[in-house]
Amino acid sequence: MTKAAAASSNYDYKDEKYKSPAGILLHSRTVVEKDGFVSTGLLTYAEGDIIEVEIPEYKVFNLGDSVKITVYSPGGIYTFLSSVVAKHQGALIIINPPLNQNRFVEKRESPRVRVNQKGSLHAVSWLHLDEKQKLTDTIGLTVQNISVSGIGFVLSDEGFDLGSASVIEAELDLGFKLPIVAEIIRRESLFEGYYYGARYVDMEIERVTSIRAFVLKMQVESYFKEKELRELKRAFK
Structure with a gap:
């Protein structure tokens, strides 16, 4: 995953042949190329930072491979460079570059x-108040959702209300320790306590990279769980 995530910063758009405001449609014919080997499949999934291409020769590709993607959509021909982050039963999971995501009509x-x-x-x-309050005893929290721009969380101490808070300092455990500073932008009442939405403040590029890699990992895991569930439902119909 680290290798693939590192490669994600080297995307190139110079080879794009044609594009249209109509954008990229799912089930478009898609060509995947690496080191002179070319295989054609179908674009079948696009969500967040990943896309799925169902392709017969998926076993030829390895995790971390740099690939050239050409999508032949009714909206035009789109070409971009990316990396393989997973493969599973006739399909490749490929990073969808951030600048490329707004092209997908059916994402x-x-x-x-x-x-x-x-x-x-x-x-x-x-x-x-004009000053920061450091907590004598830290308060536990549970992150319920995360992105490269912020988190949604609840506090373990339901009596502690951040309703009038502007900024928090916290440490997340994502399999690695990640200190963050975040601005509270949302507060919702729950049956017990509150749910908060917060946006990172002055996040260092190294930490952004770590969060992006974590989010990508979770997206891939979520994709496989959803696909397995869909296949089970089809099997019992």
Whole structure:
């Protein structure tokens, strides 16, 4: 995953032949090329940072391979460079470059991925105060969704209300420790306590890269779970 994520910063659009506002449609004929080997398949899935291409010669491709993708859609011909991040039973999972995502007409909007990750709240800046309050005892939190721009979370201490908070400092456990500073932009009442939405503030590029790799990993895992569920449903029809 790290190799593929690192390759994601080297996307190239110079080879694009033609594009149209009509955009890319699912089930378009798609050519995948690596090192002179070319195979043709169908674009069958597009969500967040990943796309799926069903392709007969999927076994020829390996994780981390750099590939050239050419999509022949009614809206035009689209070409971009990417990387293979997974493969499964006749299909390749390929990174969908961020600048490429707005071209997909039938993409499923899912900027955030659902997770269940722990973390801890360390400091709060309140709207009515000019200084930061460092918490003597950290408060646990659970991240329910995450994206490269922010998180949605709940606090383990249901009596602690961030309704008048402006900025928080916290540490997330994503399999690695990630300190963040985030602005509270949303608050919803739950049966017990509150749900908060927060947007990262002044995030360093190294941390953004780490979050992007984590989100990509979770998207791939979610894709496989959904596909397995769909196949089970079809099997019992």
